[in-house]
Each structure stands twice: as C-alpha cells, then as structure tokens.
Amino acid sequence: MNYGFDGKVALVTGASGGIGRATALGFAASGAAVVVSDVNDTGGKETVALIAAAGGKAVYQRCNVADAGEVKALVARAVSEFGRLDFAHNNAGINNMGSDEYDDAVWDRAIAINLSGVMYCMREEADVMLKQGRGAIVNTSSINGLVGNPAQPGYTATKHGVIGLTRHGALRWAKAGIRVNAVCPGVIETPMTAPLTANPEMKEVLDGLTPMGRMGQAEEIAAAVLWLCSDQASFVTGHPLVVDGGATAT
Ligand SMILES: NC(=O)c1ccc[n+]([C@@H]2O[C@H](COP(=O)([O-])OP(=O)(O)OC[C@H]3O[C@@H](n4cnc5c(N)ncnc54)[C@H](O)[C@@H]3O)[C@@H](O)[C@H]2O)c1
Structure with a gap:
C-alpha cells in the first residue's frame, strides 16, 4: 500500500x-x-541500508529513549536533516521475559524505556508538530496494555500506561491538528520473541495462543501504523488499535 x-x-x-x-x-x-x-x-544502519537499496531516503540516529536529552537530539535531527516531522512511531520497548519484574532494577528499566521513553518522544515530537499545525503519532502498546499478564507486572503496567499517554495526547492536541493513537500487537514474530520461537515446541505454543493459529508478522503491525498516520484515518485519535489475530476477542 x-x-x-x-x-x-x-x-x-x-x-x-x-x-x-x-x-x-x-x-x-x-x-x-x-x-x-x-x-x-548495527541493526539501525542495516534498516537505513535496506531503505536506500529500495530507493528510499533515511538516516540513522542512535537514541536511548530513556534519556530525555537524547530524545530531544533525535527530534532535532529530524528537523535539521529533513526540515520537518510529520509522523512518529514511538515503538522502542523491552520485555523482561524470564526475569523477576518485582526486582527494583528490572521494574525501573521497564518504566524508563517503555513509559518514560514514550512520554519524552511525544512531548518533543508534539513541539515540532504544533508549530506545523499538523502531525500524527503512533505509540506501540501491546495487548498487555489492555488485559493483564500474571508474569510481567512492569511490562503490563507500562503498556497500559502507553495507552493512557496516548489518550492524553489525543485530547491535549486534538484541536492542534495532531492525532495520537496506539497500536496493540498480539504475539508477533520478531527479535523480541526469537528466543522463544527458536524452540519448535514453544513456537507451537505461541502459535496456539492466537485464535488464528499463528503468530503475527511485523509487517501486519506496520500496516496498521501506516494507516493510522495516513489521511485515511483523519478522524481517528486516541484509539488503541488491536492487531492480534483475535487473541483478545475471547
Ligand atoms: N513481538 C511481540 O510479540 C510484541 C507484542 C506486543 C508489543 N510489542 C512491542 O512492539 C515493540 C517493538 O518490539 P519488537 O517485537 O519489534 O521487538 P524488537 O526487540 O525487535 O524491537 C524493540 C527495539 O527497541 C530497541 N530498544 C530497546 N531499548 C531501547 C532504548 N532504551 N532506546 C531505544 N531503543 C531501544 C531494541 O534495540 C529493539 O530494536 C516493543 O515496544 C514491544 O513491546 C511486541
């Protein structure tokens, strides 16, 4: 598309x-x-190379989203490099699979990256978009932003928080021409889940978690993000769009 x-x-x-x-x-x-x-x-520069190979235009900027100063520099780079900022996908996140999230350091890291990181990004991006009078932001939440997960308090709390931030931003900037939405992926085959899917038995379990009987693909989430940014979604704001193969339909 x-x-x-x-x-x-x-x-x-x-x-x-x-x-x-x-x-x-x-x-x-x-x-x-x-x-x-x-x-x-390495991965970021590979993404840029893939875009260039397909005839597109991209630059790489390292940014730890948990560092407010680095986020400020990231958004400034978009403006200095290309003159404006129309769309932002605040997608960086961690899943502390297998670790005890009641450990203070593990919890703090989830909050810093998954929640504070999204807030830092939103406020810097909105600053530019407000001057333009236009923009669209999509934050990556999760189905764990909508339903509980007994294993991961930090992940679950931060992904619920991302939806709260999304609704806040949507209301705050609704009249300023900035739309803010979230995407809530189900179980998706990416580097995050690769340690699990490497085990064929675990892959079968993960496939079985979704009513469609398979894990989702990254491109199926990207399609939702692009639509939310497009003018096709011009009246959509504050919405957590679920893309989960039916996992939360039960
Ligand atoms: N894969 C799934 O099943 C699934 C389901 C629901 C939500 N999500 C969410 O989707 C998003 C993308 O995850 P993914 O599945 O593509 O996995 P991924 O691990 O490939 O992507 C996460 C990316 O965030 C980066 N990152 C980690 N800490 C960072 C930091 N401090 N600053 C900047 N970048 C940082 C990682 O290097 C990585 O490239 C995450 O927010 C994740 O929570 C994934």
Missing part, C-alpha cells in the same frame, strides 16, 4: 529490526524520508 507520503518525514524508534524496521520500510516505500533510531547501531 502506497499512502503517498512524498515530502513527508517520519521518525521511528526501536527500528533496528522487528516492528520498527517494518514500519520504517513502510514509511519509506510510501515516499517519506525516515529517521531510523535505536540503541542497536
């Missing part, structure tokens, strides 16, 4: 692979110039 984003500028965090890379490639394929960001420099 080509949304005709020629002349537009998109920023994607957590874009060294998985969902973020798929979104960055999708923005570029629709004509936008893309600022690719991550803390994994």
Whole structure:
C-alpha cells in the first residue's frame, strides 16, 4: 500500500529490526524520508541500508529513549536533516521475559524505556508538530496494555500506561491538528520473541495462543501504523488499535 507520503518525514524508534524496521520500510516505500533510531547501531544502519537499496531516503540516529536529552537530539535531527516531522512511531520497548519484574532494577528499566521513553518522544515530537499545525503519532502498546499478564507486572503496567499517554495526547492536541493513537500487537514474530520461537515446541505454543493459529508478522503491525498516520484515518485519535489475530476477542 502506497499512502503517498512524498515530502513527508517520519521518525521511528526501536527500528533496528522487528516492528520498527517494518514500519520504517513502510514509511519509506510510501515516499517519506525516515529517521531510523535505536540503541542497536548495527541493526539501525542495516534498516537505513535496506531503505536506500529500495530507493528510499533515511538516516540513522542512535537514541536511548530513556534519556530525555537524547530524545530531544533525535527530534532535532529530524528537523535539521529533513526540515520537518510529520509522523512518529514511538515503538522502542523491552520485555523482561524470564526475569523477576518485582526486582527494583528490572521494574525501573521497564518504566524508563517503555513509559518514560514514550512520554519524552511525544512531548518533543508534539513541539515540532504544533508549530506545523499538523502531525500524527503512533505509540506501540501491546495487548498487555489492555488485559493483564500474571508474569510481567512492569511490562503490563507500562503498556497500559502507553495507552493512557496516548489518550492524553489525543485530547491535549486534538484541536492542534495532531492525532495520537496506539497500536496493540498480539504475539508477533520478531527479535523480541526469537528466543522463544527458536524452540519448535514453544513456537507451537505461541502459535496456539492466537485464535488464528499463528503468530503475527511485523509487517501486519506496520500496516496498521501506516494507516493510522495516513489521511485515511483523519478522524481517528486516541484509539488503541488491536492487531492480534483475535487473541483478545475471547
Ligand atoms: N513481538 C511481540 O510479540 C510484541 C507484542 C506486543 C508489543 N510489542 C512491542 O512492539 C515493540 C517493538 O518490539 P519488537 O517485537 O519489534 O521487538 P524488537 O526487540 O525487535 O524491537 C524493540 C527495539 O527497541 C530497541 N530498544 C530497546 N531499548 C531501547 C532504548 N532504551 N532506546 C531505544 N531503543 C531501544 C531494541 O534495540 C529493539 O530494536 C516493543 O515496544 C514491544 O513491546 C511486541
């Protein structure tokens, strides 16, 4: 799907692979110039190379989203490099699978990256978009932002928090031309879930968690993000869009 984003500028965090890379490639394929960001420099530069190889335009900027100063510099780079910022996908996140999230350090890290990181990004992006009188932001939450997960208090709380921030931003900037939405992926095959899917038995379990009988693909999440940014979604704001193969339909 080509949304005709020629002349537009998109920023994607957590874009060294998985969902973020798929979104960055999708923005570029629709004509936008893309600022690719991550803390994994190798993967981020690979994403830029993939975009360039497909004839698109992108730059890489390292940014730890838990660092407010680095986020400020990231958004400033979008403006200095391409002159504006139309779309932002605040997607960087961690899942502390297997660790005890009642450990203070594990909890604090989830809050810093998954929740504070989204807030830092939103406020800097909105600052630019307010001056333009236009923009669209999509935050990556999760189905764990809508339903509980007994294993992961930090992940569950932060992903619920992302939906709260999304609704806040939507209301705050509704009259300023900025739409803010969230995407809530189900179980998706990405580097995040790769340690689990490497085990065929676990892959079968994960496939079975979804009514469709399979894990989702990063491109299926990217498609939702691109639509939310497009003019096709011009009256959609404050919405947590579930893309989960039916996992939360039960
Ligand atoms: N894969 C799933 O099943 C699934 C389900 C629901 C939600 N999500 C969410 O989707 C988003 C993308 O995850 P993914 O599945 O593509 O996995 P992923 O691990 O490939 O992507 C996450 C990216 O965030 C980056 N990152 C981690 N800490 C960072 C930091 N401090 N600053 C900047 N970047 C940082 C990682 O390097 C990585 O590239 C995450 O927010 C995740 O919570 C994933």
